[in-house]
Amino acid sequence: MRILSLHTRQLIWRGNPPGLFLEAVALATALVMVIPIIYVLVRGIQGGPGRWLALLDGRIPLLLWNTLSLTVIVTAGALLIGVGAAWLVNRSDLPGRSLWQWILALPLVIPPYVGAVSFIIIFGPRGVVQNIVSGFPFNIYSFGGAALLLTLFTYPYVYLVVGAALKRFNLNYEEAGMMAGLSYFKVLRKITLPLLRPAMGAGAILVALYVLSDFGLVAMLRYTTFTTAIYYQMGSFDRMSAAVLSVVLIFLTLVLLWLEYRTRRRQRFFQGNASYSCTAPVPLGRGRIPALAAVIAVVVMALLLPLTILLFWSYNGIAGGALDSRFWIYAHQSLITAGFAALGCAVLALPLVYLKSRHPSLVSNVYEKLALGGYALPGIIIALGLVFIFNQYLPGLYGTPVVLVLAYVIRFLPQAMQAESSSLSQVSPRLDEAGRSLGFSPRRVVTGIILPLIRPGILAGMALVFVSAIKELPATLVLRPPGMDTLAVRIWIEASEGFYEMAAPAALLIIIISALPLKWLISKF
Amino acid sequence: MILLKSKKLIFLLLVFIFGLFILSGCGRTGSPEGELVVYNARNETFVKPLLDRFEKETGIQVRILSGREELVNQIIEEQNNVRADVFISNDAGAMDFLRREGLLAVNGSALLESIGGQFRAPDGSWVGLSARSRVLIYNKDLISEEEMPQTLQELADPAWAGRFMITRGGNSSMVTHVAALRLVWGDDATREWLSAVKDNAGAIVGGHTDIRQAVGAGEFEFGLVNNYYYHLQLEETTGSNVGAVYPDQGPDDMGVFVNVAGLALINGAPNEENARRFIDWMLEEEQQAEFSYYSKETPLNSEVRTVEEARRIDQYKVMDLDLADLGPLWNDARALIEESGLDLGI
Numbered sequence: 001m002r003i004l005s006l007h008t009r010q011l012i013w014r015g016n017p018p019g020l021f022l023e024a025v026a027l028a029t030a031l032v033m034v035i036p037i038i039y040v041l042v043r044g045i046q047g048g049p050g051r052w053l054a055l056l057d058g059r060i061p062l063l064l065w066n067t068l069s070l071t072v073i074v075t076a077g078a079l080l081i082g083v084g085a086a087w088l089v090n091r092s093d094l095p096g097r098s099l100w101q102w103i104l105a106l107p108l109v110i111p112p113y114v115g116a117v118s119f120i121i122i123f124g125p126r127g128v129v130q131n132i133v134s135g136f137p138f139n140i141y142s143f144g145g146a147a148l149l150l151t152l153f154t155y156p157y158v159y160l161v162v163g164a165a166l167k168r169f170n171l172n173y174e175e176a177g178m179m180a181g182l183s184y185f186k187v188l189r190k191i192t193l194p195l196l197r198p199a200m201g202a203g204a205i206l207v208a209l210y211v212l213s214d215f216g217l218v219a220m221l222r223y224t225t226f227t228t229a230i231y232y233q234m235g236s237f238d239r240m241s242a243a244v245l246s247v248v249l250i251f252l253t254l255v256l257l258w259l260e261y262r263t264r265r266r267q268r269f270f271q272g273n274a275s276y277s278c279t280a281p282v283p284l285g286r287g288r289i290p291a292l293a294a295v296i297a298v299v300v301m302a303l304l305l306p307l308t309i310l311l312f313w314s315y316n317g318i319a320g321g322a323l324d325s326r327f328w329i330y331a332h333q334s335l336i337t338a339g340f341a342a343l344g345c346a347v348l349a350l351p352l353v354y355l356k357s358r359h360p361s362l363v364s365n366v367y368e369k370l371a372l373g374g375y376a377l378p379g380i381i382i383a384l385g386l387v388f389i390f391n392q393y394l395p396g397l398y399g400t401p402v403v404l405v406l407a408y409v410i411r412f413l414p415q416a417m418q419a420e421s422s423s424l425s426q427v428s429p430r431l432d433e434a435g436r437s438l439g440f441s442p443r444r445v446v447t448g449i450i451l452p453l454i455r456p457g458i459l460a461g462m463a464l465v466f467v468s469a470i471k472e473l474p475a476t477l478v479l480r481p482p483g484m485d486t487l488a489v490r491i492w493i494e495a496s497e498g499f500y501e502m503a504a505p506a507a508l509l510i511i512i513i514s515a516l517p518l519k520w521l522i523s524k525f
Numbered sequence: 526m527i528l529l530k531s532k533k534l535i536f537l538l539l540v541f542i543f544g545l546f547i548l549s550g551c552g553r554t555g556s557p558e559g560e561l562v563v564y565n566a567r568n569e570t571f572v573k574p575l576l577d578r579f580e581k582e583t584g585i586q587v588r589i590l591s592g593r594e595e596l597v598n599q600i601i602e603e604q605n606n607v608r609a610d611v612f613i614s615n616d617a618g619a620m621d622f623l624r625r626e627g628l629l630a631v632n633g634s635a636l637l638e639s640i641g642g643q644f645r646a647p648d649g650s651w652v653g654l655s656a657r658s659r660v661l662i663y664n665k666d667l668i669s670e671e672e673m674p675q676t677l678q679e680l681a682d683p684a685w686a687g688r689f690m691i692t693r694g695g696n697s698s699m700v701t702h703v704a705a706l707r708l709v710w711g712d713d714a715t716r717e718w719l720s721a722v723k724d725n726a727g728a729i730v731g732g733h734t735d736i737r738q739a740v741g742a743g744e745f746e747f748g749l750v751n752n753y754y755y756h757l758q759l760e761e762t763t764g765s766n767v768g769a770v771y772p773d774q775g776p777d778d779m780g781v782f783v784n785v786a787g788l789a790l791i792n793g794a795p796n797e798e799n800a801r802r803f804i805d806w807m808l809e810e811e812q813q814a815e816f817s818y819y820s821k822e823t824p825l826n827s828e829v830r831t832v833e834e835a836r837r838i839d840q841y842k843v844m845d846l847d848l849a850d851l852g853p854l855w856n857d858a859r860a861l862i863e864e865s866g867l868d869l870g871i
Contacts, residue, residue: 125735141731222731235595239602387602395606482562482608483588493591497568498734 018359019442026351030370033410036385037250037373043388044247047240055244059229063245067225067252070147070218071211077151078207079200081298082158087192088291090166093281095288100295101163105156107302109514111471111488112153113216114507117495118306119149120220121313146223152302153217154210158203165199184282201263209256212249213378215474216488220495226252227380231474234384243388246381253377307511314508317501327490331509334486337401338469341408342462345416348409349461353421354446358429371417374410382410383478404479408469415468416461423457424450463517470513558584561799564600564609565591567786571819572613579806585799594697597623600791604628610800612789617644617848618701618855620651620789625852630792632801636808639826641838643847644785650792653785653825653848654807655817656838659702660781661689661770662755663747664740673747673770676778677706680749681721690728690736690748694719694862695869698733698751698784703862704854705782708846712861719865729868741767751784753821756834771841780842785825786816 009017017023088094089101107115122128123140130136139145173195177187193200215227226249233242284291314322352371355364374382386407390398397403427450435445451458473488480489487506494503561579565572569591580587590596590609597619600609614620623629629650637649644653663673674680680689692699706715723729727745730736736748737757741764755769773779788807794800806812814829823831827839859869 232595235593235598239598391602391606398603398606399608480590481588482564482590485591493569497570499570 012363013359013361016359016361018355022351022355025348026355026364026367029348029352029413030367032406033371033413034373036382036389036410037377038385039388040243040246040381040385041250043240044243044245047244051240051244055241059241059245060248063224063226063229064248066143066223067212067249070143070150070223070225071208073147074150074154074211075204075208077147078155078158079204081151081155082203083162083196083200085155085295085298086159086163086166088295090163091282092284092291093288094284094295095292097281100299103299103303104159104295106515107153108156108160110153110303110306110511111216111473111514112150112214113220113473113488114310114491114510115153115302115306116149116217116220117491117500117503117507118309118313119145120495121309121500122305141222143223146218146221149217149221150211150214152298154207155298155302157206157210158200161203161206162196162199165196169195198263202260205256205260205263209253209260209376212253212256215378215380216492220492227378227474230380230384231478234387234478239384239388242384246384250377250381257376310504310508310511313501313504317504320501322502322505327505330485330487330490330506333484334470334488337404337408337484337486338466340401340405341412341469342416342466344405344409345413345465346420346458346462349413349416349420350451350458353417353424354450357421357424358432368417372414375412375414379407379411379472379475380478382407383475386410386475386479399481401481401484404476404481404484407475407479408465408472411472411475412465412468415464416458419461419464420454420457423454423460427453460517467514467517471510558586559796559799560586560588561796561803562588562608562610562794563590563613563803564596564611564791565589565613566593566596566619567613567615568820571816574819575807575812575815579803583799583802583806585796585802594619600628601626604793607791607793607795609791610794610796611803612791613786614651614789615657615784615786616697616701617651617653617785617787618704618851618858619697620787621646621849621852622855623789624648624650624849628792630790630794630797632790632804634801634805634808636805639808639810639813639828641825643843643845643849644783644825645787646849647847651787651789652804652808653787654813655786655820655822656752656825657698657784657786657822658752658771658781658841658843659698659784660750660752660755661747661772662737662740662750662758663768663770664743664745665766665768667743668746670768670770674772675770675775676773677749678718680725681718683725686725687727688746689726690730690739690745691722691726692733692736692749693729693731693869694865694867695859696732700858700862701784701851701855702782704851704858705784705844705846707854707858707861708850709779709844716861716865719862719867723865723867737767738764741765752823752835756821756832759834771836773844774842778842780844782844783838785848786820786822 018026085100085104089097089104094100119140120127123136123138123145124130125139125141127140129138169192173191174187177191178184182190212225213227214225215231218225219228219231226245230242230245230249233239233245317323349371352364352367356368386403387398390403431449431453432445435449436442440448470486471488473492476486476489477492480486485493487510491503491506491510494500494506563572563576569589573589576587576589579585592599594616596612597614600612600623603609612620612623620629624646629646629648632649632652634649637645637652640652640654645651661673663670674682674685679685694700694703703715703719706718710718728739730739733750733754736750737754738761739745740748741758741761743764747770752769755767758767759765771781773781788804790797790800790804807816810826810829813824813826814831817824817829818832821832821835823835823838825838827837831837863869
């Protein structure tokens, strides 16, 4: 029996099985990552036909419409801005384009719900604009408001992906088109855009996934999508319905992930060797000024306006004593929980990444895919699953910061995995072999050779997780223990009570912290 | 060198694991006096100074979880694993619902006597401290007190079409108000009234702040709000020429519906002694005054000082009902509101 199991183990690992301890840790991690999701799915399906029918009859179609229409509009808007901006700064003679190139990526550091706070301050029903121009016809608490703001804060995804594609663009095709006598406009339409389609698709899916999972911005703008409906359903008297709605949202997310998988597969045939030559930028001619105006408009709306407003309100708030001891307690609590999340992710990602790289097989692949689950799905669903599980089976830990940290780890582990895995892929397995041949045990190879070499990757992963955890809102809102509010939660509470000058300093601090690992964020694309 | 690195890693792992242990016990062993966990559904700014003072005076460490109505559900969900000691609520309907679900503990404190019997649970498990009376705020430039409707029933009259504002149906003050009307008028009459009021209303908005500001700015003649929104509007630099009508004051009229903000004692509270101590402390006159003062509500104890512009609780006719009768009507009031066609959200 034992021989048989050893034999199958050899087989599934292709004759190269990892240490049992390592595999056990990896397996446990992968399972912990998916258990909450599976639990939500099970509870949702157990919701019973009555509840399903009632929801399918009333809530679900409305939510589908709300969510999908928002997703489509925002994705389209982000594509328009993102592709346009990427083309302008990479290929045209836009004035100051090397400056705009990185400024246009900056809105990425503004968490959308923080951006929403600043826009409510300006355009809200009692905002600055209404005070000056009473009866100003724009209502921020609307579909239009939510769509506009989400577009402004998500277009950088498209911008970065398409920009990267444009940088390694093979210009021969365009030149061929020009030589065949096409106008540049026709080249753009018939050659450039079709060639960019995979990048546009990838960026669009990032945006769409974000819109599906966004909670803070839509909730602050009082627009109901699946995430906010799940949150409020949890708060009303029916957690089973929250689980049912979650099942639908999980399904939507999986459809998008499948689309992403397909576009990535198709991307492989894309272009031969880039012959990047310093061709002259495309002259915009009379379009230069309007193009510049458009770029400035985007930067003003997505970056300058929110930052100015937050600075101004922070100044007012700080003058009014917003930086009291409570503020520092919240900041401290944010740092502690995010710090532990970063540490946890860095440690737990290692076995998974190591297995994938040094013991590639179907099994290590499955472990890796399982661990990605929490990242792709909205935080509110993870929170719901953890509430179910801990309240029922682990009441001793329910309501402690451990659950919160666990939620962060589930949500953000893949960020650490990505960073560590790209580092590890640069460490040649030959080095491992050299170590082994010199008499090192496998463990010694890991601790003595691999870990020191991939330390930059580990640190980068920790930084990414740390920032994401500091910004995280929905799961924190649901899982925070009494007295353990974080900065993100405080922004939510103060803003929902209309104390914007109290919310602004915390918002500003979060933006500053988010800006720190920007280098990694941008180079990821 | 290499050994050093591996030791470092093991050290990191140990830090992580020990850290988790520390985190899981975080704040549990703080003060020798123990702690008090407060679930707070009220605006935190109104409550925080009191809680800070309680902490200072007693040495009991107070931990707050602030939220909205979802806290009611959290208390229900946690009934086998109780974390909260005290629930601070803006809504008698919610508190009494919890009592009927068996989630509150009996409180026999003699200090409860300072609050009128209709404003607290018969078993003392929850007690109101301040009045949230449902009044009509009006713009004095647009309409005089005599011209104003004097009863809520009149709002269903087409004569008022387009002239006033109400909140969305899901607003918690609205929900409990509807529960009270069901008790007085019956379900059918309440549903019809709501339906007509919904059609008559010039605007249906998210919250009462929108109403007081729009009425103050003269966008509408009047609106249905809680009393303290009127007091808040009086303080504004612009749009403060407003008055308030306390409706249904005639000899045959039903009187003003007064909801309360107050405290509930959770059944099985982990720090029950501290919770009882806190509630008793809150029932002292000074704290009663402070509890309603920040929010500009009025104290339910007419002996207690109040904001100047407010009508005291004994200066108008209050709807003759026990708030403790509202629990069962409150739970499905949302359903009745939806049936009437008034949307819960906007």
